[in-house]
Amino acid sequence: MHAGDVIAILESRDLAAQHAEAAAALQEAEASASTTVKGNVPLTNAQDQKSITDARAALENARKTYERRQTLFAEGGISQKELEASKLTMTNAENDLRLAEASTTLHRGVTNPGDIRVAQSKTRQARDRLANLDAQLSYTIVRAPFAGTITDQFQYQGDLANPSAKMVTIADTSRLIAKMQISEQIASTLKAGDTVKVLPDDLPGQTFAGTISLVGRGVDAVSRSVEVWVAVANPTGLLRPNGVARVIISAQPVNNAVIVPSPAVTLDATTAKSGMVMVVDAQSVAHEVHVTVGIRSADRTQITSGLRGGETVVTEGNYGLPDGTKVSIAKPGTTEQ
Template sequence: MIKRIILALFIIVVIGGGIVGFNLFRTKMIADIFANMKLPPVPVTVTEVVPGNWTPGIEAIGTASALQGTDLSTEASGIVREIYFRANDAVTQGQLLVQIDDRQEKADLDAARATAALAQTTLTRARKLQERGVQSTSTLDTAAAEAVSAEAQVAKLEAVLTMKQMNAPFGGTIGIPRVDVGQYVSPGTVYATLQDRSQMRVDFSLSEQQAALIRSGMTVSVNPEETETTVSGTIIGIDPKIDPNSRLVTVRALLPDAQGALTPGQFLRVRVNLPEESNVIALPQTVVASSLYGDSVYVVRMETPEGASGAQEVARQVFVTLGRRSADRIEIRSGLKAGDKVVNAGQNRLSSGAAVKITDEPAPAAN
């Protein structure tokens, strides 16, 4: 009985040892196969590092305004008798826009003119009598004063009549009427907005550090948020005072070629173009990968792996120091040199030391 038990245990040990040994052998063979397997090169596209000219810029947010633009308001009170414009009409300087009822003032002016004519006649008669010696000097002085007073009254009423007529102070596009015929208005009532959009301006703010880099005459590029239109202009004014609360400086640029592309009050993205610099390395921002360890790019180099018969293209991760950004490009301050080939597509499938193949179009990423 004992011999049978020992024989059974021996058989179990032999079979179990064989299974374990086979599994160990299989695992080692698989590891050797993968260790010696050569992965196919990863297809990538590259950008060659070529130092060139760089136009740095300062980005800001601005607001569009017309070269001339204002809200038109009434100077006198009264009933609106006539409105001589419609919304979005093009008006010229001096054009009559609104007429306030002025019948009473016209009647008063006629009476004042009659009084002035009588005063002038009385003055003329007094002078002739004074020359004959039959009129006193005091009577002549009184007549002269009354004539001057009457003329002043005429001038006053003429000015009042002028205030009853609302004329365009400059040419431009007028907005929606804000008053109606028959409405009573008081001085200061806004009746429309007038904007000369033939030339536009943009006002924006910069920090005091940024403001120290700009000068009048520098060019700016302006983009409305909702369109891809780009309008160029020139800085015409820099506020000489820094706002003590926001620490910002207000800057104004003239946009002479807007030609209706901008609207007063519109939100704008502004870029101030600083002087051009040469021998700067700038690459597309998409080539840079950021991680907790820093910013890096993959550079393709020719290397001869250990045991290989010849050199091959290998991607190496290189850490770089980044600088300024402009549009879709970024400045590389250190880590690269002229002639380096930087991977610009396909880097998501790379690891440092991976074999690569430079192509015109990389293979699509696996789903």
């Protein structure tokens, strides 16, 4: 799967209902805040608007009456007194309009600032609750955090989802990490970036190149070993997560090294650098030879001094074998009686 692909969808009907309720509450809070900011009460606003409309109509009527009476006065139809009375009526209508407009402005400005802040605070609270529910709803859709393969599934459709329970395991198999415990002595010679060979047990005959990515800084108190990580490219997906493999590390390359089977060396102590090897001469007589060992593994041991190379050594029954004992050399595929 790719990063962002949906893995599972959790049941969320209760959250969806809370989300719808929160959305309605936000709309109500916004409407209340708008009414509080714009004016006192709707009835007062309507009355103020009616007053302005009536004052404008009265002024228009008074102006037209005054204009008609000006014409009549010019023709001698009315007296100067009647003309002046008409002008006074028009002036009073103008004053009434200005008063209505001023009253409306005052009414809109008398809203308590504290009421406005309260209304705005309720709006923010409603908006924050809706955002919180949006976030919770987004968590009900579980998506892949990165590209990979589902290697384990722990929950199935209909199961009760628990925050502490695993749902699936996703592994990025394009690059794997091989973890191992290495002796403290060998680990001290390793560093990040060293190349190694990885031989999976389930893919006999196949070898994968790896690189050391981590050499632990701590030592196990019981085994005296150090944890080492090896990064292995796996573009074809042949390697399986949690598989078992052998790792070959060229920790201390030595030219023309003398190597003997590890069972042929009897060490003076478990952690000693010296020991004894039984070497068989041309007359099939075993002789005790003291040696110094170098690099060791479960199968092979390097001899740094005591042997020249090419000698025949005893690999079975050498412990406690007296010096000068005549032995017989077993041929491959035969069993000593």
